[in-house]
Amino acid sequence: MKYIDIGGSGLRGSAVTLGCMRIDQLSEGEVAGLIGAATDAGITMFDHADIYGGGRCEEVFGAALARTTTRREDIVVQTKCGIRPGFFDFSADHLRASVEGSLRRLRTDYVDLLLLHRPDTLMEPDEVAAAFDELVTAGKVRHVGVSNQNPAQLELLRARVRQPLIANQLQFGLAHTALVDSGLNVNTGFEGGVVRDGGALEYCRLQGITIQPWSVLQHGHIAGTFLGNPDFRELNEELAALGAEYGATPAAVAVAWILRHPARMQPVVGTTKPARVAELARAADIELSRETWYALYRAAGNRLP
Ligand SMILES: NC(=O)c1ccc[n+]([C@@H]2O[C@H](COP(=O)([O-])OP(=O)(O)OC[C@H]3O[C@@H](n4cnc5c(N)ncnc54)[C@H](OP(=O)(O)O)[C@@H]3O)[C@@H](O)[C@H]2O)c1
Structure with missing residues (x-):
């Protein structure tokens, strides 16, 4: 495994992160x-x-961690807040209450990184700043960041928030390439030229903000995995061939494709199977060439201008 300094903050995280969105169906033992x-x-x-x-998910994780020999201080735990049933809520009261709930369920005194989950257009940046100040001063939150935000939204927050925003979690993977499409198709009339995120990739690279790609093995909006999906036949063939070459699974090669990008992204994988976690971690040992990176991009159905 490789490790990265998230957003240049000194917070050290594994290059591959395990997402816990789907663990609610598992027992504490699992x-x-x-x-x-x-x-x-x-x-x-x-x-x-x-x-x-x-x-x-937080609750079963907190209970399960207590059963293992893993010490809290040896892992990095991040959580997100700001989505409520039917609306988004970045009010100071909600941010405070949400963190209290997460700490209780996770059975911990602090989260290493707190992300604002999805932009709340009714946000008052000063309220977010006040809540972050309180939470960080109290030691309940060590670092802060965002998720699904474009550069202008980040700028708006950065104008008020006193802590550095060290991460931006965005959907990215071989079957969801919007982050790189617009940069590859600048000023063309092709579909890929449509800027959907305001240039988030380049902005985050310039500002040293770590991009954490989510749903890396999914197509559409978490519609299912592209692995073994007949709609992605060419991509699966390429991944299988490369997997055989590297002695890794196609899924690991798909994650290595993300790690190959010089933005030094930190993919979040969401499997609930221990064997698959171990296979996916192998991605950090695979170094794809430039030619292979582009070949996979094209095999996923993308065109270059
Ligand atoms: N910030 C946001 O807005 C946002 C949105 C969505 C997700 N996330 C984060 O991103 C994490 C990952 O999302 P995700 O779960 O959609 O990611 P994913 O890794 O793309 O998908 C995991 C799903 O694919 C299945 N899968 C099928 N074949 C697989 C294989 N060969 N290897 C691995 N998995 C395979 C897994 O099933 P098995 O469990 O049976 O392996 C699981 O259901 C979440 O846990 C969450 O932390 C963030």
Whole structure:
């Protein structure tokens, strides 16, 4: 496993992070097994949100961690807040209450990184700043960041928030390439030339903000995995061939494709299977060439101008 300095903050996280959005169906024992498989493979960072499984994901993780020999201080736990049933809420009261709930469910005194989950257009940046000040001063939150935000939204927050925003979680993977499409198709009439995120990739690179790609093996909006999906035949053939070459699974090659980008992104994988966690961690050992990176991009159905 490789490790990165997230957003240049000094917070060290594994290059591959384990997302916990789907663990609500697992027992405490199964989650303990998943945590063990992750840490054995060098994955020391875990992604949560207050809403995952209606709180059950954080709860079962907290209970399971207590059963393992893994010490809280040896892992990095991040969670997200700001999505409520039917609306988004970055009010100071909600941010405070959400963190209290997450800490209780996770059975911890602090989260290493707190992300604002999805932009709230009714946000008052000063309220976010006040809540962050309180939470960081109290030691309940060590670092802050965002998720699904474009550069202008980040700028708006950065004008008021006193802590550095160290991460931006965005959907990115071989079957969801919007982050790179617009940069590759600048000033063309092709579909890929449409800027959907305001240039988030280039902005985050310039500002040293770590991009954490989510749903890396999914197509559409978490519509299912492209692995083994007949709609992605060429991509699956390429991934299988490369997997055979590297002695890794096609899924690991798909994650290595993300790690190959010089933006030094930190993919969040969402499997609930210990064996798959170990396989995916292998992605950090695979170095794809420039030619292979582009070949996979094209095999996923993308065209270059
Ligand atoms: N910030 C945001 O807005 C946002 C949105 C969505 C997700 N996230 C984060 O991103 C994380 C990952 O999202 P995701 O779960 O959609 O990611 P993913 O890794 O793309 O998908 C995981 C799903 O694919 C399945 N899968 C099928 N074949 C697989 C294989 N060979 N290897 C691995 N998985 C395979 C898994 O099933 P098995 O469990 O059976 O392996 C699981 O259901 C979430 O846990 C969450 O932390 C963030």
